[in-house]
Amino acid sequence: MIANPLKLKKIHHVEMWVGNAKQAAYFYRQAFGFSQIAYAGLETGQRDRTSYALEQGKARLLLTTPLDSQSEISEHIKKHGDAVRDIAFHVEDADFAFTQAVERGASAALEPRDLIDTNGSARHAAVHTYGDTIHSFISYKDYKGSFLPGFESREMPGADVGIVRIDHIVGNVELGRMNYWADWYSRVFGFERFMSFDDKDVSTEYSALMSIVMSDDSHAMKFPLNEPAAGRRKSQIDEYLEFNQGPGAQHIALLCKDITQTVAKLKESGVEFLRVPDSYYELLPARVGSIKEDMETIRRLRILVDRDEEGYLLQLFTKPVEDRPTLFFEIIQRCGSRGFGKGNFKALFESIEAEQAKRGNL
Ligand SMILES: [Fe+2]
Numbered sequence: 422m423i424a425n426p427l428k429l430k431k432i433h434h435v436e437m438w439v440g441n442a443k444q445a446a447y448f449y450r451q452a453f454g455f456s457q458i459a460y461a462g463l464e465t466g467q468r469d470r471t472s473y474a475l476e477q478g479k480a481r482l483l484l485t486t487p488l489d490s491q492s493e494i495s496e497h498i499k500k501h502g503d504a505v506r507d508i509a510f511h512v513e514d515a516d517f518a519f520t521q522a523v524e525r526g527a528s529a530a531l532e533p534r535d536l537i538d539t540n541g542s543a544r545h546a547a548v549h550t551y552g553d554t555i556h557s558f559i560s561y562k563d564y565k566g567s568f569l570p571g572f573e574s575r576e577m578p579g580a581d582v583g584i585v586r587i588d589h590i591v592g593n594v595e596l597g598r599m600n601y602w603a604d605w606y607s608r609v610f611g612f613e614r615f616m617s618f619d620d621k622d623v624s625t626e627y628s629a630l631m632s633i634v635m636s637d638d639s640h641a642m643k644f645p646l647n648e649p650a651a652g653r654r655k656s657q658i659d660e661y662l663e664f665n666q667g668p669g670a671q672h673i674a675l676l677c678k679d680i681t682q683t684v685a686k687l688k689e690s691g692v693e694f695l696r697v698p699d700s701y702y703e704l705l706p707a708r709v710g711s712i713k714e715d716m717e718t719i720r721r722l723r724i725l726v727d728r729d730e731e732g733y734l735l736q737l738f739t740k741p742v743e744d745r746p747t748l749f750f751e752i753i754q755r756c757g758s759r760g761f762g763k764g765n766f767k768a769l770f771e772s773i774e775a776e777q778a779k780r781g782n783l
Pocket of ligand 1: 672
């Protein structure tokens with residue numbers, strides 16, 4: 422198999438289509454510590470939508486809202502609520518990536534086109550992935566601006582909370598479709614199956630899920646795919662699929678260097694996290710052994726820890742960041758481990774299900 426057949430460089434940004442991008446941008450600046458870097462809207466000659474580009478470390482979010490009821494953005498929001506539309510890649514050559522992707526079985530979403538302004542130009546194309554989500558391919562020619570041609574630099578600093586980059590982005594797909602999409606990422610992107618979890622790893626009394634992690638050869642871009650597994654009651658994946666009205670991005674994991682600092686700041690600024698049960702911390706030292714971080718701080722901030730053969734990781738999950746129980750964020754710090762917190766799944770699911778029960782969805 423050819424390594425990196427589309428010549429992907431990295432995740433360029435994740436675009437969310439939202440009902441009110443101005444307020445969403447405020448939320449991600451004030452609550453998550455992103456800085457606004459660029460803007461496109463009526464004042465920049467963009468008539469149908471307004472977008473705010475935000476950045477923290479190397480993680481970039483693009484928040485876009487429609488300016489009329491007829492656009493595909495409005496339809497997307499009507500169906501999915503505020504949701505991820507595009508997981509965009511910076512590539513060597515957008516035309517090449519697009520042609521290769523389509524030849525390898527992807528369906529075209531946007532034919533290659535120029536994006537041009539006074540700062541230079543870029544090429545942009547896109548293909549469809551699960552649900553109504555797309556993957557954009559972006560390559561620059563001689564661009565000197567801060568985000569993409571069409572955007573003007575409009576800086577508004579946020580209080581950085583220590584997020585370094587996007588670690589992984591998880592997609593939820595329908596029952597029976599996980600293998601289809603794993604094969605799709607393997608065929609189209611040349612990704613490998615990095616690891617997988619089945620219902621024996623990830624189940625509680627009520628629900629279960631199956632997961633396959635697809636990764637590029639450098640393990641810099643990781644895309645786990647979940648599907649629901651049969652449980653006694655409705656699983657969290659079923660709940661997502663119901664409220665997102667189909668498949669879509671379930672969570673964006675943000676990598677940080679010092680999770681105790683990051684989580685403390687996020688909690689201070691009002692980000693809501695899943696409540697990890699007390700019982701989790703009683704069993705923790707025996708399960709993970711000694712870690713660099715202070716166990717009392719970990720317990721106080723309700724951070725999750727997991728260990729595997731390579732090391733350990735610390736992680737915590739926010740509650741959904743919109744009213745529909747759909748997209749949420751993960752904060753993750755890696756200390757050797759390249760895993761996803763398999764040992765936390767059960768403890769975590771019990772916590773998720775307690776929230777789900779409050780919403781009358783269990
Ligand atoms: Fe995750």
